[in-house]
Amino acid sequence: MDRKPHDAIILGGGLAGLSLAMQLKGEYPDMDIVVLERQARPLPEAAHKVGESTVEIAAHYFADTLGLRDHLESSHIRKFGFRFFFSEGQDDLADVTELGVSAVLPTPSYQIDRGILENYLGDEARRRGIDFRDGVTVKGFDIGAGEEVHTVRATTADGNVDVFHARWLLDASGRAGMIRRKFDFTRDNGHHANAVWFRIDDRLEIDGWCDDAEWKERCHPPERWRSTNHLCGPGYWVWLIPLSSGAHSVGIVADAAMHPIEKMKTFDLAVQWLEEHQPLVARQVIKRRDKLLDFAFFRHFSYSCSRMFSSDRWALTGEAGAFLDPFYSPGSDFIAIANTYITLLIGHDRRGENVAPHARLYERLFFSFYEGTLKMYRGQYNLFGDAEVLPIKVIWDYAYYWGVLCQIVFQKRLGDSAFISRMSDELLAATDLNTKVQAFFQPWHDVSDGRNRKVMLDQRDLAWFADMNSTLHDALDDDTLAQRLRDNVRMMRLLAASIVERAVDDHPSLREVAGDLIEVEGERTELFARVA
Incomplete structure (x- = not known):
């Protein structure tokens, strides 16, 4: 029976749990971390889990934050x-x-075989000094009150019962959602x-x-x-x-x-x-x-969660918390975001600081990013066969993602409350723009012919688009990053105006629903050339 209090117990040793353990160990090398995973290793290749496509935030997180670039390049x-x-x-x-x-x-991104990656993460976690135990089934847990430790009861593959105690309890149990289900945190997000x-x-x-x-x-x-x-x-x-x-x-x-x-x-x-x-x-x-x-x-794979991070020293990450949609592959992005907030929270705790205000801030920021991304999906699937509207929506969604969220993540400002406060007007403006543009796609779709044309719409031809991607890894100080965000929001206003003007040119009735999106002075952002 294991009665020594650990610094952290992570429920689940899949992608979210092992990457969290490695991020914590990299930030706090003396940290005593136990990861409990139900499935025994090795995992099967090719048929383990979905979630194989990564985009820029996740690729950056795995390659740079966790130091896995060589593995990604050689094995995926x-x-x-x-x-x-x-x-x-x-x-x-x-x-x-x-x-x-x-x-x-x-800026690289990868197609990953989840079996290969998670087998490697398990081995690498052990090499980095993390106590990763596979073949362990968690039977129950108790949240400690106040400063009391949390308790986890688990059964090993040979049937032995172990009891673990830890200061932090971190749920990475995937759709099992142990903490989320125990406390009824699951919420319908309206995307079915x-x-x-x-x-x-x-x-x-x-x-x-x-x-x-x-x-x-x-x-x-x-x-x-x-x-x-x-x-x-x-x-x-x-x-x-x-x-x-x-x-x-x-x-x-x-x-x-x-x-x-x-x-x-x-x-x-x-x-x-x-x-x-x-x-x-x-x-x-x-x-x-x-x-x-x-x-x-x-069935009904998308859901939200009412809580993610607690001052009582527990937190959720990955599908144990909230899940959006596989379109644009944001799942691993939000693992990276949640894991980073958890790592920051544990840092505040280790320094003896009051965790409560930070937990509230990080939770609010996490859900603001979640809701902004959700708007790309909720009520939008009817657009997916529209060859006139969906290509423009994809360009907009990329611009919003690269122009705002990627900037904050790549520049390590996720938990920088002073910088977030400084840029609040721009961030709110970007959120408002995204809400209005996503809403505009629906009336456009209603009048669009959606015709297929024998053409490739090459995103490489959009100079501003390729430039946004190529500069994601720039190292920026606060003032330069602030100016870039201002410029990106300005560019998004011009892009929104370009989108509306293009739609109105073809469908004049749309001017009545365009609102203030078209009322922007400046040179319109380049979109695809007209196709006869």
């Missing part, structure tokens, strides 16, 4: 960005609108969608699905398969994500009302659904039916 796939095809019911990708980059942008997914033990090389020479030559190198490929239609999108093991992850994510889960909740039903909506994918999957590795689904 450098991503060729996001790519979108408006291919509902289509048989030839050369005949549809494609949105993406013709060449990889400078479902997902099914499976892995095929073979590469689905989308580059070979089309014989059109011009189409093939649009990308350099011609490796679209390295992208997170989105095949879009009204109310849904299908993902294609390559894994370094040689397998491919395939998923269907859909608005619950427009595409009920009952029509896709088995592999055979999912294939039938794909035959109707994405026949190109169905054809490739059917050829490889004998290489199916797994199949699973989540």
Whole structure:
């Protein structure tokens, strides 16, 4: 029986829990950390967990904050960005609108095999002096009152019962959500969608699905398969994500009302659904039916949480707290954000400071980032088959993400209350702009013809867009960062005006719902060239 109080016990040794342990150990090398994980190692490759696509914040967090760049570069796939095809019911990708980059942008992101990564994290955690115990089932826990320690009861793989005590109790138990469920913190966030997914033990090389020479030559190198490929239609999108093991992850994510889960909740039903909506994918999957590795689904996967961080020395991270949507792959981003706030809170506690005001601030900031991102999804899935509106929405969403949230994270200002207060006007302005622009997409969609055009909309052609990506790793002092945020918010105002002007040019009736978005003086931000 283990009765010595530890500095922290982490419930769950998956991506969120192990990365939190490594971040804490890197920041506080003398910290005594125990990680309790139910699944025994080693984990299977290719068919362990979804969440294989990372974007810039998560890639930065894993590579730079945790020091895993060599592993990411050697054992996973450098991503060729996001790519979108408006291919509902289509048989030839050369005949549809494609949105993406013709060449990889400078700031890296990765396609990760969760089994490979989590096996490595478990070994690396032990190498770094973290007490990682796999094959352990947590049976219960008690939150200590006041300064009392927390207690965790667990059973090892051989049936022995252990009791652990710790100053901090950190829940990274995924959808089990031990603390969230015990205290009824789960909240409906108004975004109702479902997902099914499976892995095929073979590469689905989308580059070979089309014989059109011009189409093939649009990308350099011609490796679209390295992208997170989105095949879009009204109310849904299908993902294609390559894994370094040689397998491919395939998923269907859909608005619950427009595409009920009952029509896709088995592999055979999912294939039938794909035959109707994405026949190109169905054809490739059917050829490889004998290489199916797994199949699973989540009903109503998106949820919020009323609490994340407590002055009573407990906290939630990853899916143990709140989860948004796999579109744009924000899951690992919010692991990075929550883990950073937890690391800061523990630092305040170790210095003998009152944790309460910091816990309240960090929780408020976390949920402001969560709600701002949620606006990209909630009530927006009906746009996903619209080849006129969705490409512009994607550009806007990137600008908001790179221009605001990435700046705060990359420049290590997540917990800088003085800087956040200094920039409050700009941050509130960005939030307000995002709310208005997301709302504008709906009336635009209502009048849009959404027509597919035989074209690639190359994000590389947008100089300002590529520049935002290339400068994410700039090291900035407070004044320079403040000016960049002001410039980015100004650019977003011009971008919003450009979006509205473009829509109004084609659909004059939209001027009535544009509000003040169009009332901005200055040179309009470049969008895609008109396509006949």
